[in-house]
Amino acid sequence: MIRIRDLATRPFLVRFAALGLVVAAAAAPLSALRDASHAIEAARDRLHRALALAQRQRARPPLVAADGDTLLAAFRGRLDALAAERAIVIDGAVLEPDPARPDLPRLRGLLRGTSAGLHGLLRALDTEAPRVVVEDADLSVVRPVDAEIGHPTILHLAVTARGVIAPLRAGTRP
Missing domain, CATH: 3.30.70.60 (Ribosomal protein S6/Translation elongation factor EF1B)
Structure with missing residues (x-):
């Protein structure tokens, strides 16, 4: 069993641990947000390429x-x-x-x-x-x-x- 000799530091450690949990809980949505941002950019790129392809002139048949x-x-x-x-x-x-x-x-x-x-x-x-x-x-x-x-x-x-x-x-x- 680990003992903390100074009881005055115990609230500080509890607060530090709580802060670590809050940071870990906030990091998961931020990484999901970053992944979503990359997915949106990739979708926009595909859309721009599809629009450029659609705007090209179709080959017209000759006489x-x-x-x-x-x-x-x-x-x-x-x-x-x-x-x-x-x-x-x-x-x-x-x-x-x-x-x-x-x-x-x-x-x-x-x-x-x-x-x-x-x-x-x-x-x-x-x-x-x-x-x-x-x-x-x-x-x-x-x-x-x-x-x-x-x-x-x-x-x-x-x-x-x-x-x-x-x-x-x-x-x-x-």
């Missing part, structure tokens, strides 16, 4: 057809649809085969319109499905602005793009 004539018709139809929404006139669309890449022929479109209309058309070709990959675009002025009459500048755009020829496999429908 694809079974043969050259169908590809040219699809390209012309795409230009017609986009020109109908804007102040644009389509002067022509042609298919230029590429001997080095027969499955990726060049599509050439000749258009006239305002700068805003042509800009909107090029943006739609690049961003909306079916996506048309523009390789070259030549822009020139057909008629400058006429402030007296109120006519805007009319531009001529010769755009060269790529299409994809993917022959249908046996047993698939167009």
